[in-house]
Amino acid sequence: MPLTIGEAAGKSGCSAPTIRYYEEIGLLRAVDRTLGGRRAYSWPQVYRLTFIRRARDLGLSVEQVRTLLRISDGDQADCGDAQDLLATYVEEVRRRRAELESLENTLTAMAQRCGDTCANVPGAACTVMEDVLNARVEAIPG
């Protein structure tokens, strides 16, 4: 009852090429093949793919996911390491969210000023151009 790559894709939420890619970069060990050379997936492998998908959707990098998988695989690491990784990542998310918040305010103010003072003037005279040129913002990472 092994699953084809298409079925594994359907169950896990990863696309078939993505699954092959994960195999290539070593997130998933090379799976068994049928006589004809097609990949055959077991359920635990599908769960692993699902885990990867969810963790990626949470925004974790492939390398962070790799670390979590190593921890989960029991290679000399324990729970504390998973918690540390998560804590670091929460900090990252908090910082990015704060940046987006300030960005939203900046942008809203720009749009406001344009709405208040521009009346379909030629683009070059629009306050947006001026405001962007004078904007002082941190680059938004990722």
Added chain:
Amino acid sequence: MPLTIGEAAGKSGCSAPTIRYYEEIGLLRAVDRTLGGRRAYSWPQVYRLTFIRRARDLGLSVEQVRTLLRISDGDQADCGDAQDLLATYVEEVRRRRAELESLENTLTAMAQRCGDTCANVPGAACTVMEDVLNARVEAIPG
């Protein structure tokens, strides 16, 4: 008094290779060269680079910046278009921020549960692994 690419980089906040790249993709027209073949920048070109840098730091895509520049260059477009672009982008930012907010909550809850119930258990038994596998989240774009 033209500026070298290094000086233009210093003033605009773009790196020299990035400036060459912007020229290559057409955000900046090919600039004059010295007899020796080196790029020579005028101040308006440096302002343009600064505009690009700021807009990129605001998180606008290169294509969005290109659009703004076209508007600013006065090619048949006016202020309303700049405002529309901004409005669309503000929506995008708002959505991403909301996603990050919900993500932060999810992650915090995961870390909390691990801290409450795991005591340096082997990785595979850690609640984080379980929680990630069961997480239902939207992929965080960008």
Added chain:
DNA sequence: GCTACTTCCTCAAGCTACTTGAGGAGCAAG
């Protein structure tokens, strides 16, 4: 057994927005 159709295979290139590196030349100071 044959045909049609779908799914799969591998390998290569493309995407965004740059950065990094190789190998060589211009240019100013001592």
Added chain:
DNA sequence: CTTGCTCCTCAAGTAGCTTGAGGAAGTAGC
């Protein structure tokens, strides 16, 4: 004239996949 810095071009690398080409395997119907 040599040292050392900046600059030049061209190519490849980064993340995390997606898309496409060209061909083979598997399955359903006749």
